[in-house]
Amino acid sequence: MTRVVCPGSFDPITNGHLDIIERASFLFDEVVVVVLVNESKAGLFPIDRRLELIRDAVRDLENVTLDSYSGLLVDYCAQNDVQAIVKGLRAVSDFDYELQMAQMNGNLTGIDTVFIPTSPDYTFIASSLVKEVARHGGDVNGLVPKHVMNALDEAFGH
Secondary structure (H helix, E strand, O other): OOEEEEEEOOOOOOHHHHHHHHHHHHHOOEEEEEEEOOOOOOOOOOHHHHHHHHHHHOOOOOOEEEEEEOOOHHHHHHHOOOOEEEEEEOOHHHHHHHHHHHHHHHHHHOOEEEEEEOOHHHOOOOHHHHHHHHHOOOOOEOOEOHHHHHHHHHHOOO
């Protein structure tokens, strides 16, 4: 069985994230979506709420599970019998950063990283941009699932 991890902050999960998760779920036996905890960075949504939003978004994907982790991703992979890391690439700038991370992770533990290019419809979507648009009352319909759009409206008092 091939178990892979799809890591991120998912603050919040976007349709771009879902694109990568769904496509990975067709390629691998199990996809573990891991919300990485960055203790030096305050997010909009607490970790439990992010997990809830992700759970609602992937409920139809039977081979997708959720978890959260604070620490090195390669340690999570070693502790949970994960064979590879899956990362989405939106642009060349993503590749530059993600290649460096993949090489570091591979050097630390030998784990491979699989890159999946984001579908063209989602290349411009980033959680930070979605939050900025939603913060100012802009329309994020089509960028995030409906339940996430509602959570953003609630978080920003709209």
